[in-house]
Amino acid sequence: MESSPEFPLESQPELPPEPPREPLLTLPGALTAYIALLAVIHGVRMLLPFDIDDLVIQIFGFIPKRYDSTLLDVTFPGGTGAKVWTFVTYSLLHANLSHIGFNVLWLLPFGSALARRFGTLRFYLFMAVTAAAGALAHFVTHEHAVAPMIGASASVSGTMAAAIRFAFVKGSFLSFSRGDADAAARVPALSLMHALRNGRVLGFLAVWFGVNIIFGVGSIAIGAEGATVAWQAHIGGFFAGLVLFSLFDPVPRIAADAADASSQDVSTRD
Template structure:
């Protein structure tokens, strides 16, 4: 008997959530404040790293590279982690089933890096560290939007519960703004992102701010780079003439 999709989380998604939870537990309970600050300087994304006029950060050139991804495994609190996990489990699971483990891990890293790049472009020289998986999660939401609402897809009206639901033809970019369901999804995503500020980053002094530009960077990367990771280019092309209208 097949398990219900809600409880059938792919191993790669479950492993990423477990790693984030473990890191958060260590960060919150096992480290002294000065150690927490060092971890942030080593693994959070800090735009000031890339300003030659500011003092160097630990990690050097390698740190300048790895922090584009490692920041996504750190969270400001259990609430921050929990909200991200709630969003990541359904959307990450859908995309992981379609991409497979290694493509999904690469996709997670690329969308996290895209979020960091957008944050850097809009916060040049800033010393506040950005943490949280929201940019990569936004990328999975955008990627899921390309196939999840399609006929026979996991969120479509004629959905099925088998793996074929995650292998339906993807919606091309040209069709994204012509599908009412996708437009509704976009409206909800931007609304939630703006109003509730899903994903925050803490400053070294304890304040918090929403890194909404990083969310947009991750979302755009997931939407635009979907075809790079989609393992099914041989599937039939989406036929706009047979689309279910709503």
């Protein structure tokens, strides 16, 4: 005689469903498309003859000397139009694969959070504005430079600066109690004044400026004397991202923000 199971099938207790596992790194579509664009552009350039690739850099790279009104006998490729588009297009060109790799490495955490927060259109506009800010900073400090500057590092620096306005807030992606990726990117941001009084933000700023000034990895100026780091462009993009963040931020204002490391309330973001 067969024994009956202790619990009939229909009355056996059900185990709670396992929560969905979030991948360690998921990229928003806007950032994925941006990285793919950088890779495609560089891949196509690698197939070009050297002289044609050099012409591409001359047309789309940022050359401060291009804006020198005293030039009478020097004509740069691209004409008048290049004086406008190169403020952004230089950021889509890179010297080599390691150059792209460094930029992408920093974009993965900071760019992902910002793309989720801003949405596609605002994210791309933000990248263009910070690229232009980096070019302007490079122009001011290298007014007569003939070497073209290329690289996305000014925009990357801008994303890092913008992200730290909310990165350390409770629930965000660099806090001790973060939520899922989308929730972490939508926490209320610190005002600029509160961000500049936050210990973690100040620590991040100190390390970032120190690394960029001493070592500087990113935007490269290509010229006859070799490659150098355009660290002033990094600072221009970073400063623009930090200050202009609120103009792009779609997250509604609230009466108070909660900092991750403190129980004190902070005022509304600017």
